[in-house]
Amino acid sequence: MITFECKRCGKCCQGETWLRNLIDESDIEKWKKLNRNDILKYVCACSRFIDPDNKMPWKKQNCPFLEFHNGQASCRIYDVRPKICKRFPINECEDSKCSEKFHLHNWLWNGNCEASKKFKIDMVRVIENDLEKQTKLNSDV
Secondary structure, three states: OOOOOOOOOOHHHOOOOOOOOOOOHHHHHHHHHOOOHHHHOOEOOOOOEEOOOOOOEOOOOOOOOEEEEOOEEEEOOHHHOOHHHHHOOEEEOOOOOOOOOEEEOHHHHHOOOOOHHHHHHHHHHHHHHHHHHHHHHHHHO
16 A cells, blocks of 8 residues: 655645645635634635735745744644645546546645655556556466
């Protein structure tokens, strides 16, 4: 079985392309039910992160909930983090024409994530083993 083992590098929460614009409506509803105004003040009606001071789109490099302790990334809202963060590195497909419900997040292919290197290697090994078994089965026929 392939498992994704987060290295707590925090890269998924930093830079120009972190997951800032992928808040699900169910995340917002959950935060409302829990009265998590500490989170909701960063979210606008269009389900995007905003700067609570000026109500403009969040332009800062890091997620507002990212912290570092002894060089390791942590999330201040880990227990109620958005769905996209919980599922990482898997991303739910939003294309209604796609036959797949989930995809591996682009970050894995772009090399932005420290843990992705091992994850990709493990995936390739599983595929290679399956191909090898299939080839052996076909040659035995």
